[in-house]
Amino acid sequence: MTAPVTDGTVAPNPWTTGRVAEMERIGDHLVRLRLELAERFAFVPGQHCVLRLRAEDGYTAQRDYSIASDPADPLLELMVECLPGGEVSGHLHDEARVGDELELRGPIGGWFTWTGEQPSLCLTGGTGVVPIISMLRYARRLDLADRLRICAVGRSRTELPYADELLAAGAFVALTRENLGDRVASPPYPSELEPLLDGIERAYVCGSVGFASYAVRTLRELGVPADTIRVEQFGATG
Amino acid sequence: MRMAVTRGFTGKRRAARPERLPPGQYDTGSDWPVLTAEATPDLAPEDWTITVDGLVERPHTWSWREAHALPGSTYFGDIHCVTSWSKLDTTFGGVSVDELFAVAGPLPEAAYVMAHSTTGYTTNLPLADVTGGKAWLAWEYDGRPLTPEHGGPVRLLVPHLYFWKSAKFVSRLELMAEDRPGFWEQNGYHDRGDPWLEQRYQGDP
Numbered sequence: 001m002t003a004p005v006t007d008g009t010v011a012p013n014p015w016t017t018g019r020v021a022e023m024e025r026i027g028d029h030l031v032r033l034r035l036e037l038a039e040r041f042a043f044v045p046g047q048h049c050v051l052r053l054r055a056e057d058g059y060t061a062q063r064d065y066s067i068a069s070d071p072a073d074p075l076l077e078l079m080v081e082c083l084p085g086g087e088v089s090g091h092l093h094d095e096a097r098v099g100d101e102l103e104l105r106g107p108i109g110g111w112f113t114w115t116g117e118q119p120s121l122c123l124t125g126g127t128g129v130v131p132i133i134s135m136l137r138y139a140r141r142l143d144l145a146d147r148l149r150i151c152a153v154g155r156s157r158t159e160l161p162y163a164d165e166l167l168a169a170g171a172f173v174a175l176t177r178e179n180l181g182d183r184v185a186s187p188p189y190p191s192e193l194e195p196l197l198d199g200i201e202r203a204y205v206c207g208s209v210g211f212a213s214y215a216v217r218t219l220r221e222l223g224v225p226a227d228t229i230r231v232e233q234f235g236a237t238g
Numbered sequence: 239m240r241m242a243v244t245r246g247f248t249g250k251r252r253a254a255r256p257e258r259l260p261p262g263q264y265d266t267g268s269d270w271p272v273l274t275a276e277a278t279p280d281l282a283p284e285d286w287t288i289t290v291d292g293l294v295e296r297p298h299t300w301s302w303r304e305a306h307a308l309p310g311s312t313y314f315g316d317i318h319c320v321t322s323w324s325k326l327d328t329t330f331g332g333v334s335v336d337e338l339f340a341v342a343g344p345l346p347e348a349a350y351v352m353a354h355s356t357t358g359y360t361t362n363l364p365l366a367d368v369t370g371g372k373a374w375l376a377w378e379y380d381g382r383p384l385t386p387e388h389g390g391p392v393r394l395l396v397p398h399l400y401f402w403k404s405a406k407f408v409s410r411l412e413l414m415a416e417d418r419p420g421f422w423e424q425n426g427y428h429d430r431g432d433p434w435l436e437q438r439y440q441g442d443p
Contacts, residue, residue, distance in 0.1 A: 011426060011439060011440040011441040012426060012439045012440075012441075015241075017242040018242075052262075053244040053247040053249075054241055054242060054243050054244050054247065055243070055244070055247050055248055055249050056243055058241075059249045060249075060262065061247075061249055061264065062262050062322055063321075063322055064321050064322065085250075087249065087250050087264065090250070091244070091246070091247050095246040095247070096244075096246075100244060100245050100246075101242035101243070101244060101245070102242065102244055103241065103242055103244075107426075108426060108439065109425060109426060110424070110425035110426050111275050111421075111422075111425050112275070209271070209272045209387065213278065213387070216277045216278070220277065226276070226277040226279075227276075227358075229276065229277050230275065230276070231274055231275055231276055231277065232275070233272060233273060233274065234271065234273075
């Protein structure tokens, strides 16, 4: 990262209201929200936004979430992992329903973004796939999908967000706790990643701290230069 | 705009909310989330140096050993990340940035600092935010060597500003007359980053 490049919009827009237009609880730990914003904001794939909840007396709590939707989608889509004791994620999972209003601000971050110029590999763990879904949907709309290779790692097909969409799009999915077709449960083998690296100019790694350090180490061992790797990692923030 | 009240939201963490938490922050407890935009470098302490240059009378570079020969200093207090977590009662050991500036001698026209890391990461700060006992080079956390995931062997520590200003793997402090944006600042984050004023993003007052 010797030459930081600003791909995204520099300043986020002011806070706006988001109305829950659609929502889906997936398993015990995921909730997919589709929000209709009072003031839509432009963003590029890979950016995130801040979601803020406000109690009657003005108390607020806010968290950052990656955006899953294509910038052209009229609704803003988030996939939120429910964390134990999570003040925001717990509310979204247990209490929120269609029609509720939240506050949103975005877009945030201009580094972990992809707008189709560079052939790239995305290596993600768990909900780290969310910003990549925005990239994937954008790529498919603009017929750029051959420039975006994805290896999504998850525990099981139900725990990996967007598993069906990824498989249908031809992404490589590595499940670590259950078999997938003929593939025995395992993290991705170097021999499985190697063919995805041919001709790539950039690598995007997104996942937990533990996953990101594993992913970066693996990519480095496969010869990917450190300065082409962009990382977004998250700790436990509820 | 009208602020939307979220139906059914009461806020389960507020009972424990200490007054020392800046607006919009929550206490992460014993966790210390790691946020980095790049691959963590392998940097041995003996290969690390810190340089103070730019608008100074005497540009100077210290090795690991030379930096440790300066009078040591400890920070005990809180840190605040722009992604909304705060960590209370941390202890960092290292040396005050004032000690480096006492040797290098900032020129009167110096008003800003660009902190550079070995990785190419940069972050800009007003000079007044890193002088007067407000900033450290930290190489210990909780009495142990600072780990690479948290910026070891040495990171900048500016605890009264959002934590992206506390550059990991810090290797150079460049004093400047004019402000210019660093890495995250070019990518939408605030030039100063005071958590008590919620200066998170470019354009925040």
